[in-house]
Amino acid sequence: MGKATDRPGGTAPAAARWGRQAAGLVPGAATAVAGLLLTLVAGLVALPVAAWPRGRRAVLRPFGTAAVRVARLDVRRLARFHDVRVTGVPGAADDGRALRYVAARWPLGLLGGVVLGCLAVGAGYGTFILYGWAITDVRHLWAVLMSSLAGLLLLFLAVQGVHGVTASEERAARRFLGPSHQDELERRIAQLATSRADVMDAVHDERRRIERDLHDGVQQRLVALGMLIGRARRHRDPERAGELLLQAHEETRHALAELREVAWRVYPAVLDEAGLRAALESVVERGPLPVALIYEVPVPLPRQVETVVYFVVSEAVTNVVKHAGATRVDVRVALEGRVLTVAVTDDGGGGADPRGSGLTGLASRVAALDGRFALDSPPGGPTVVTAELPCG
Incomplete structure (x- = not known):
């Protein structure tokens, strides 16, 4: 009753992810300039009272408030463009942390702007051999070739630089804005117990x-x-x-x-015998509704992840058949970086109860692997069941 589509390449998602990261460096450079100016002014103002702790805190308080706003903008930018979610979003009481983050982060933001400039220059020189004949009189072909090779090398380094700056910004955000090691351990213990x-x-x-x-x-x-x-x-x-x-x-x-x-x-025996894709195809074939399966996982997955993915898809499709009144189901399983995303969408009437025993059990299975489970089911539909599982 269904069909499966295999997209193992993963080139397009990787290119799109790189494009988002490169685009995120533009607002990152802007917040870095704001952070640099804020750091310089705060340092000059606090210099006369550097030896007086109470006076230093009083002088730096307005700068801390401004730093909180800049840090919040940067946290939203990291989440939107870089898929980096920092749990310790700074609040009004975290002006000290935010100010330290802004002061430490502005060199990375400016470096991101430099990388973007190198990207543009490298692209221009690297492709000069294609359009240079139309805009100038080329007399020395060897010079054009050498310039194009140098531009391509600069372009390659700039492409790698985008990943490097992104990774460094993620580490800086988690280091300065994330919870402390003790808080993280306590949160982790409570999460594991739950x-x-x-x-x-x-x-x-x-x-x-x-x-x-x-x-x-x-x-x-x-x-x-x-x-x-x-x-x-x-x-x-x-x-x-x-x-x-x-x-x-x-x-x-x-x-x-x-x-x-x-x-x-x-437990489906086919999961051990033929793997996750074959097990999901069996769910598709056994269902009474048309089910479209898109499978974009080019590498083998850990066995516990495959088991959870199978039960998420199987239980979600079963719930659609029993309760949704849908005419078709779309299942997408995709590996994006270090996160496996599972999405089951139906065109039913919506209004699914997230407190149902089946969905609660799925959420518990996903949480046991440090994943995230979400249900979006507005009245009138469509209903989307989403699970994100780390595969690092």
């Missing part, structure tokens, strides 16, 4: 659901099968006994199908 409890609850819920499926489905069919066989054995009419055996045979087929479905819910 996720462990949620996983245990999800496991118990899954066990109860399996027991209910076995009791209400397979067990009932086996009881009916036994009754049909018993009636066939006691019946003296061979024709009637044959009809009862045919019914028993049909019940056997249904029981096997339901038992196979329960086994798939426990």
Whole structure:
């Protein structure tokens, strides 16, 4: 009922990510200039009272407030262009941290502007051999070739410089604006304790659901099968006994199908035998709705990540079939950098309850791997279930 599309290249997403990073250096250079001016003025004003701590704090307080605004702008820029999310967004009480960040970060921002300038110069000189004939009288071909080679080398270095500046800005933001090591450890311990409890609850819920499926489905069919066989054995009419055996045979087929479905819910054997893509294709083929699968994962994934991805897709598609009233489902699994993104979209009526047992269990599975789980289901649809799993 569905189809799968494989896009293993990953070149276009990488190029788009690099383009966003390069574009993010432009506002980064602007905030760096503001940070440089703020640092210089704050240093000059604080110099006369440098030996007086109380006076120094009083003098630097307005500069700290301005630094908080600059730091917030930079945090939003990092999230939008560089996919870097800093948990410790500076507030009014963090003016000291923000001022230190602005003072330490402005050289990186200006370096990003220099890299962009080198990028433009390298592109111009590197392609001069293509258009130079039309704008000037070229007399020495060797000089044009050498200039183009030098431009291409500068272009290559500038492209690598974009990644380097981006990585350095990420480290600086986490170093100056992120939580302290002690706070991070405490947060991590609390998160692990919560996720462990949620996983245990999800496991118990899954066990109860399996027991209910076995009791209400397979067990009932086996009881009916036994009754049909018993009636066939006691019946003296061979024709009637044959009809009862045919019914028993049909019940056997249904029981096997339901038992196979329960086994798939426990753990799909195809995940170990053929990998994640084949397991997701089996979900697509077994579904009663048209399911379009886009699989953009060019490298093998850790086994625990594959397991969580399978159950996210399987449970989300099952919920769509049961509750959404949709006509089609789109599943996208893509590896972008060090993060695996799973998105299941349907065209149903929306209004899904995030507190449902199935979605709560999926959120617990994702949280156990330090991932993020989100549900967007406005009334009228569409509904989008998203999971982001780290694969570093």
